[in-house]
Amino acid sequence: MKKTGIKDENIDRQIIxxxxxxxxxxxxxxxxLEQVKQRLKDNRELGKINYSQFINWYSxxxxxxxxxxxINAMTEDTPYMRKIRRKTPFxxxxxxxxxxxxxxxxxxxxTASIETLL
Structure with a gap:
């Protein structure tokens, strides 16, 4: 199993x-959402993401x-989600x-909210 350092943990936390x-x-x-769906399709066709990643994001x-x-799915803190968020379609x-x-x-x-972001 790959060890992650503090720098990687900080980056992952920021990405979340x-x-x-x-x-x-x-x-x-x-x-x-339409632009995200189109980017997902384009990335899949161009080979930038694999089928598993495509299905995961689409789901x-x-x-x-x-x-x-x-929100929970977008921010799930698992090794797989940390990996695929590095190539986000968003x-x-x-x-x-x-x-x-x-x-x-x-x-x-x-905690982020719509009011503080928009």
Whole structure:
């Protein structure tokens, strides 16, 4: 089993915070889901993600009608999810400012919310 260092743990924690912010924004602006679905399809066709990753992300997107489940799936802290979040299909959902706020709030222990992100 691969050992992870503090740096990797910090990066993974930040990526989870970013994905929580992404989930919250997608819940507020579901019209953004179409671009995510298209990016997923494009990444699959280009070989950037494998079929398992495609199905995993697509299944998570389909959970959007259950906000708590959707957020939990987007932020699940497992080795597999840590791995696939590194090649996220959610590029372009958050602005740079929203991304910065999500990371800063996580660093000080504040839970992200729609109000603080938007």
């Amino acid at each position: 915070a970013i994905h929580k912010a992404i989930a919250i924004k997608l819940l507020a602006r579901t019209e953004l 998570i997107i389909e959970m959007i009608d259950d906000p708590e489940t959707f 590029i372009g959902i958050l602005t740079e400012e929203e991304r910065r706020i999500a990371i800063e709030q996580d660093a000080i222990g504040v």
